[in-house]
Amino acid sequence: MKQTVRKRSRMVLAVAALTTIGLTVSACGGSGSTGNASSKPSASAQGKQHKGQKTPDPLEPAGALYDGFERAADNGWRPTINDTAAQQRGQTSLAAMETQPKSLIRQVSSPSPPAREGSHALQMTVPHQLGSFRSEVSRGSVPIGSENWYGFSIYLPSNWQADPQSSILAQWHAVLIDPGKTPGNGDGGPPVSLSVSGGHWRMKINWNTQSGVSKGPGSGHKTIDLGAITPGKWTDFVLHAKWSNTAAGLAQLWKGGRQVVNYSGPTDYKAQVGPYFKLGIYHPGWKSFKKSSYEQDTAATGPIVVYDDAVRTVEGPSSYAKVAPH
Secondary structure (H helix, E strand, C coil): CHHHHHHHHHHHHHHHHHHHHHHHHHHHHCCCCCCCCCCCCCCCCCCCCCCCCCCCCCCCCCCEEEECCCCCCCCCCEEEEECCCCEEECCCCHHHHHCCCCCCEEEEECCCCCCCCCCEEEEEEECCCCCCCEEEEEEEECCCCCEEEEEEEEECCCCCCCCCCCEEEEEEECCCCCCCCCCCCCCCCCCEEEEEECCEEEEEEEEECCCCCCCCCCEEEEEEEEEECCCCCEEEEEEEEECCCCCCCEEEEEECCEEEEEEECCCCCCCCCCCEEEEEEECHHHCCCCHHHHHHCCCCCCCEEEEEEEEEEEECCCCHHHHCCC
């Protein structure tokens, strides 16, 4: 009888200890621009968030990010601008740029356009001039061979120009290391990218099973037409990727809640480091040494402008529901 009482007492103490730990972890979860939630939120917490507020997201604790650009903050992003007036490559922090009225990367509030989540989004602009071709934010690289989930939403304005030249609006970029000095580390091209050209979304997958460069023996590519764009509306994307230059690679893409790509095969070059995620605008046809390409681009008569919001990423196993904009 005494042994039974002791066992019950120990069980009560164990439950109390676990409860205390759970409360401590929950309290540390936070609700800022980035959050590594350690437990699932209640049903009420999963409901529609209040305007201008952030709620914790049900992301795994390791390698998780949520950013709805509600506050001007760096949050691990590195801005890169290539503009005729000022060549900037990560020289200015994102937090400083977001609040500048004439910045090419800036935080904007609804209703122009209504944010996908909360009340703010990130506006990206590339001026219509030779030598202006990039306004992007990027994150750090992931390990080669790793599994990753990415969710985000892109808004094309209602006056979007149906340009036959490609604008890359999201890309997973190889780390730029001179292959001549460090063999097998790549020449910097994106293994996977999402672009708009001729009024259609397109996904491109590049790989090399033999070396770290995007061309030559062992290289290959695949381009997938994802359908027509819908200017004036947010388009949600989710990418589930396994970064590998072998048959172990994987690229699954959802667009607007529907799976549109289910690819198994190489998704990277033979490299020592996996790709890094970039959002924004990259329009290579307007580079300063491509004057003829710029002059032939008569479909474009003004700047390129896009909006990004509701970014969620998880390094490791996850699911569509955990990273999809909502």
